[in-house]
Amino acid sequence: MTGQARMLRCAWIAPAEDPDARLLIPGCPDRVQDWDAPCACPTTVEELGQAETRIAELTAELQALRHHVYGLTTAIDAHPDRASLFAAADRWHMTQKEEPP
Numbered sequence: 001m002t003g004q005a006r007m008l009r010c011a012w013i014a015p016a017e018d019p020d021a022r023l024l025i026p027g028c029p030d031r032v033q034d035w036d037a038p039c040a041c042p043t044t045v046e047e048l049g050q051a052e053t054r055i056a057e058l059t060a061e062l063q064a065l066r067h068h069v070y071g072l073t074t075a076i077d078a079h080p081d082r083a084s085l086f087a088a089a090d091r092w093h094m095t096q097k098e099e100p101p
């Protein structure tokens with residue numbers, strides 16, 4: 001085999017409360033079907049890459065929302081009824097129990 005072998009991430013564990021049982025931790029479907037199958041669990045490096053990608057997506061989403069809120073706030077601030085509009089927004093915010101859609 002060339003290169004570094006992929007390390008197994010999941011392993012069959014015999015729980016102390018039931019030594020005859022086997023739990024696959026964390027477990028991948030390939031090994032559930034076949035005990036001797038190669039592990040297909042993501043490596044820590046792969047999981048880190050996925051987490052970093054998701055953080056970048058969420059950061060971009062947050063930045064877009066901040067930009068949108070800034071635009072709305074700027075427009076309201078320039079409106080003649082700004083005080084009543086901000087008061088209405090505050091009332092809405094204080095009474096909401098659920099997350100906005």
Ligand SMILES: [Zn+2]
Pocket residue numbers: 009010027028031038039040041
């Ligand atoms: Zn696995």
